[in-house]
Amino acid sequence: MAATTTGAPIRKACVIGAGVMGSGIAAQIANAGIPVLLLDIVPKDAANRNAIAEGAIAKLLKADPAPLMSSAAAKLITPGNIDDDLDKLAEVDWIVEAVIEKIEIKQALYRKLMDKRQPGSIVSSNTSTIPLAQLTEDLPEAFARDFCITHFFNPPRYMRLLEVVGGPKTDSAQIERIAAFGDIALGKMIVRGKDTPGFVANRIGVYWMQAAIIHALDLGLTVEMADAIMGRPIGAPKTGIFALLDLVGLDLMPHVDASLAASLPAGDPYLSIRRDFPLLTKMIAEGYTGRKGKGGFYRLNTEGGKKVKESVDLRTGAYAPSTAARLDSADAAKGGLRVLVTHPDAGGQYAWRVLSGMLSYAASLVPTIADDIVAVDQAIRTGFNFKRGPFEMIDELGAAWLAEALRKENRPVPDFLAMAAKAGSFYKVENGRLQYLGLDGSYRPVERPEGVLLLRDIKLASKPILKNGSASLWDIGDGVACLEFHSKMNAIDPDTLTLMKQSLDHVGKNMKALVLHNEADNFSVGANIGLALFAANIAMWPMIDDLIGQGIAVYKAIKYAPFPVVGAPSGMALGGGCEVLLHCAAIQAHSETYIGLVEVGVGLIPGWGGCAEMLIRYQPQSAKEPKGPMPPVAQAFETISLAKVAKSAAEAKQLRFLRRDDGITMNRDRLLADAKAKALALVAAGHQPPKPAELRLPGPSGKTALTLAVDGFVAQGKALAHDRAVSLTLAEALTGGATDMTEMIGEDQINKLAKQGFMKLLRSEPTLARMEHMLSTGKPLRN
Structure with missing residues (x-):
């Protein structure tokens, strides 16, 4: 599907030069859902004329950090070579040149492109050192009109800057077109530079x-x-x-x-x-x-x-x-x-x-x-x-x-x-x-592009509706409120839960919808385990039990709110931060959202509804998926017990932390506006909360099957004794406890089992040691 931008859409692209930078640019274009040709020279004496481009794609799939947001994106990259495949440029809207920084090689390539490219297609160079004026010297005006510099920074997926530079002959409409595509589709911060050494x-x-x-x-x-x-x-x-x-x-x-x-x-x-x-x-x-x-x-x-x-x-x-x-x-x-x-x-x-x-x-x-x-x-x-x-x-x-x-x-x-x-x-x-401050000595407003809504701008012009030490509620216009976490690492603590509940009450009485969003590096790293460890060390079990109960109740209220609650995460959304998103009516995620239930890393299991929600999400969604009570349990068990974390929003859909129809925003600056629009669209569609789910779970027989699998890992040395204890506690919650597979079991019962398991594990010395080690080192303890 073509990305919506100013002017004619970019439906297909081509990158010429399959080195680290060129292949990385191709990967980011594919991440945006745009088909892209990746061309390079034909290697000497090679049986495979596309060997360089094919090798580059293979490296993309293995590289760490990953240039591709999902393995599916690699299928949008078609390898080729500049001897055999230039005729395919007739179907391409944007050609990116990313070859060696030698002007004679670049200009020779441009002359080859002239008769092959689609009229009106954009041609850009990724050069970081050669001025545009030199690149287009002695080239026809018709070519220069569509030519510009698009200077990506390495690695293209993770570095947000895209410098766009035009020359005196460049059509301004083409600059606007590629800038809009880079902003919306590729998620870049567009900086309009001038044709000067090193650009900006x-x-x-x-x-x-x-x-x-x-x-x-x-x-x-x-x-x-x-x-x-x-x-x-x-x-x-x-x-x-x-x-x-x-x-x-x-x-x-x-x-x-x-x-x-x-x-x-x-x-x-x-x-x-x-x-x-x-x-x-x-x-x-x-x-x-x-x-x-x-x-x-x-x-x-x-x-x-x-x-x-x-x-x-x-x-x-x-x-x-x-x-x-x-x-x-x-x-x-x-x-x-x-x-x-x-x-x-x-x-x-x-x-x-x-x-x-x-x-x-x-x-x-x-x-x-x-x-x-x-x-x-x-x-x-x-x-x-x-x-x-x-x-x-x-x-x-x-x-x-x-x-x-x-x-x-x-x-x-x-x-x-x-x-x-x-x-x-x-x-x-x-x-x-x-x-x-402008060069004339007067001040002028910092203008945001259309479609950009930033919480920091809202804060300059207003005061929070509600606030405590861990969270704040803001009016972002049109009857939509935004709940912002702002504790250390946005860890969720009692104050956060309190303001969540107060926000739900306020929005229910006065507004149309609620968005969960903040502009910190990470959406939320989960529950405040430091607080839980402190309470456990002084045996304040009733307080911890009450905190788990509060979390379950507030998250349930989010799920069944009479108005839409839309999660808008970016960065890490782990543990309790993941669980709150699982309860939202919809999610609009930044493409760089890393989401997962990681509680087993500190010897615990999800206690705020994550177990039930993952069981629901792994229910069959098509005729091709296996039926019966055990497959969803096995999938949820694997995801939670291995503490799988999606390395992108696209991968989060594969792991079902996001639903098929949840949205993905490539540019983080556009995330809040997109989430607000999604919330208002749900309001306009007559949003109704879901009906409580009832599941058929396998009970003791299912737990036995999972126990055998876990014991196999222990026997192979891939899991330790406490890993077994945590996994079997998780299995108890996911299989429904003592239920019979002929019975239907509701979310409340699953949450009750998960809470019991959480509290049991929290009383164990190995779990407390894991929590203390994580807090002091930031790394999991193998004990």
Whole structure:
């Protein structure tokens, strides 16, 4: 089915170049449900002329993290080659070129495409280094009109940024068309860049990387010390700088550096900080190219039968066991960026040198690389995974403070930074709307694309209807409310359950529908096991029993509410976070939703209705599925006992955490609006709560069958004694206890059995040990 976008829809695509990047782009197009050709050259002396593209698809299916959201998406990718299959371009609406970064090779390919492509089809390059003007030089105007740059970031499934760059000859309608497709169908943050070196994200991001390397050398820092500062303390990914280079490949940096330097105008600040890094050259020559090679700035030494993490000495190039960096400035960074960059230790000096250069550089580049600061901040957040863009970071430091600090060091202050220093900031909130500073010195609203509804914008303009320490209820318009979790990791605790109940009461009396959604990294990691462990350790069994009962009651109220409750998750939705979604009338999930019932990992079973709901979802949905009471039990048992977690919303449908007609939104910024629309559609259709389910379960005979299977795993050493205890407790609940398979059993009875099993396991020492280990290490305990 074609994706709905501005202009003619993109019904079919083609990616030329089946390397890591090209195949990853093809995978994301397939993830969107769009058929895509993947073409490459014909290998020499090969019997299979499509061997390169076919090999790339095979790698996609094995790669981790997975480029494909489901194995079914791979079926939408058709392999081919540029000698035999260019005639197929007549059926294609968008052609993506992702071949080697050599202009003569790219232009030769474009000339081959001209007579083969469909008139009006978009042709784009994924180049990160070659200007558009050079790519289209000497090519016909008709081709240039449909040509643009679509610069994806690697890996294309997980990195949200898509830079779209047009030239003076590019038809603006084609830019709008591909931008809308990238936004809605591919789930990308679209940043309109200009045809300048490095475009937007790399222009600033590569400066940051170069500065982070050079200043670490100049200050004599270890790689651990540098990474301890250039990671979470500044709001960058936790890898920091040197572990990041290991991840992306050390051999990439010299290429990017040389390409950017060659295209920059004389006097650009980047040119003044770059220099030779002999150690890097030596490491690359010896095969130390990072994780894809023998190691990089970090490596695992396996000599002597033990794995020892080592790091390289930036001065000598010698490896030694890696030791954690302890810097007071890294801890002080919790107080904010200004506390970090003014700290007197080496880490504080390092942060100041890197950030002062990077932020002043960014301020000097608007409007050269993009029309406004919003685009620049979006590019750095989504292209380099920073928590804040450079102008948001300047506002945290204080624009006036940064300008004055630069002056004290006799360093230039960009005009735009000086303007923000006088105005007060680059961003401000006025009349409940976020505004940004324009180059003319006036503020203007940050405009969201049509179809984007963000909870953070709603919060600027309103107060919550209801609120406590763990959750809040917001009015998102048109009679729809949004229940937001905001406890640590959005774990569900008594306050969360209380506000759920109060929200159901409020919506039932005053509104039309309820959406469960938040903008944290994860929807919910489940019940607050720390609270449960504390209560268990002091034998507060009645309190725990009451908490389980509350959860069952509130989740049941969600399921049977007289109005629609729509779940809108993104990120992890585990345990109790999964269970609340299972009780919703419908789900509109972000494509990157990782959902599962994982309670067995801490020695428990789902206690808030998950067992009953999975039994219901595994009931036969077609004539092809096996009938009888045992197949749904066996499927639910396998899913729960193995703690299966869907690695995408598409996979969640396969595991039946999502129903067939539940929706999937590719762009997270559109999730809340899509969920609200789904809720209102259910209202318009006359939503009625479901009738209570009655199931035929196998009873003791079914439990015996599951026991035999579990005992087999124990005998093979694949399961431990406590795994057996947990699995058999789960089997008791799923098979219906002492029921006879001629009887019908309701959800309440299954929930009662699950609750009893939960409480029994919670009283066992091995389960308490598993819970304590998970809380202290974040990893499951095998005991």
